[in-house]
Amino acid sequence: MRQYHIPVMLKESVQALQLQPYGVYVDATAGGGGHTREILRSEPTVQVYAFDRDEEALAETKKNCNQYANRLHLIKDNFANLRTRLALEKVKLIDGILFDLGVSSHQIDSSERGFSFRMEGNLDMRMDASQTKTASDIVNKFPYEELVRIFRDYGEEREATNIAKAIVSYRLNKKIKTTEELADIIDKATYSRRKIKAKARIFQAIRIFLNRELESLETALKEAVDILKPGGRIAVISYHSLEDRLVKKFFKFEEKSCICPPNFPKCVCDKKSRLKILTKKPIIATQLEVESNSRARSAKLRIAEKKEL
Numbered sequence: 427m428r429q430y431h432i433p434v435m436l437k438e439s440v441q442a443l444q445l446q447p448y449g450v451y452v453d454a455t456a457g458g459g460g461h462t463r464e465i466l467r468s469e470p471t472v473q474v475y476a477f478d479r480d481e482e483a484l485a486e487t488k489k490n491c492n493q494y495a496n497r498l499h500l501i502k503d504n505f506a507n508l509r510t511r512l513a514l515e516k517v518k519l520i521d522g523i524l525f526d527l528g529v530s531s532h533q534i535d536s537s538e539r540g541f542s543f544r545m546e547g548n549l550d551m552r553m554d555a556s557q558t559k560t561a562s563d564i565v566n567k568f569p570y571e572e573l574v575r576i577f578r579d580y581g582e583e584r585e586a587t588n589i590a591k592a593i594v595s596y597r598l599n600k601k602i603k604t605t606e607e608l609a610d611i612i613d614k615a616t617y618s619r620r621k622i623k624a625k626a627r628i629f630q631a632i633r634i635f636l637n638r639e640l641e642s643l644e645t646a647l648k649e650a651v652d653i654l655k656p657g658g659r660i661a662v663i664s665y666h667s668l669e670d671r672l673v674k675k676f677f678k679f680e681e682k683s684c685i686c687p688p689n690f691p692k693c694v695c696d697k698k699s700r701l702k703i704l705t706k707k708p709i710i711a712t713q714l715e716v717e718s719n720s721r722a723r724s725a726k727l728r729i730a731e732k733k734e735l
């Protein structure tokens with residue numbers, strides 16, 4: 427049977443957290459539990475609060491971390507609700523947090539979930555199966571202009587207008603039901619050399635928009651810094667430029683001690699520098715890891731530390 431998910435940059439990201447004895451850590455994206463397990467294994471006194479929006483992922487994490495069950499707390503929720511959910515568990519401050527963004531290999535490989543343009547499946551793409559809106563609603567009901575905006579903003583797709591036109595004209599006659607149908611429409615609307623790239627970008631755009639991935643990340647990063655103890659670490663592994671840019675910009679903003687316009691004679695903003703960036707350039711996977719796990723190819727790890735305030 428195929429492995430649920432091979433964790434990416436496992437050693438690098440867990441080392442980045444600098445685990446402290448009796449520390450409280452959050453794995454914001456439990457997935458198959460690869461990183462959660464490594465945290466629990468590496469430091470036998472820590473507690474881990476593992477979030478995932480996907481029920482199946484949490485079940486897999488529970489199974490994978492069975493031997494550490496007494497130190498593992500599973501939370502089925504969006505990491506955007508980090509602070510509230512931890513408060514319900516009576517956790518106000520944490521020693522470190524890890525985000526390993528996007529979808530797991532298991533989610534991509536489950537054709538019925540519709541994340542992949544390479545497999546026939548329903549146009550679903552929900553990370554949280556209890557959510558009502560699906561990819562089908564976007565593709566079949568959203569107006570042309572909105573589709574163009576989604577494909578541009580979340581897929582950075584330069585043939586966004588052609589693809590949106592093709593979708594709108596196809597659905598005049600017939601509902602778009604499957605991933606294969608959508609992939610076919612994109613194929614016909616794009617130049618031959620770009621077909622695969624365009625399909626990947628459009629599927630990515632729909633997924634990011636549908637699951638509000640960037641909005642959730644922005645909220646969670648802010649909350650994470652609020653509840654990190656001084657000296658605590660935040661580590662984020664991202665897989666595409668939209669995520670990585672957001673993380674980089676957020677870290678930079680949190681490192682700044684002044685955001686006054688440059689022409690102001692003196693600082694009036696009262697901004698505090700809350701983070702020290704530890705990775706001026708992101709850490710990338712080793713060649714060896716990329717050879718054994720192609721998912722690691724696009725991964726970028728950024729790390730920051732909470733300052734004493």
Ligand SMILES: C[S@@+](CC[C@H](N)C(=O)[O-])C[C@H]1O[C@@H](n2cnc3c(N)ncnc32)[C@H](O)[C@@H]1O
Binds near residue numbers: 434528642
């Ligand atoms: C790349 S996988 C994590 C894999 C995990 N680190 C491992 O080693 O097994 C990303 C996981 O994050 C979850 N996820 C993505 N966005 C989320 C969000 N906003 N809130 C909670 N979970 C999220 C997905 O459902 C998926 O299971």
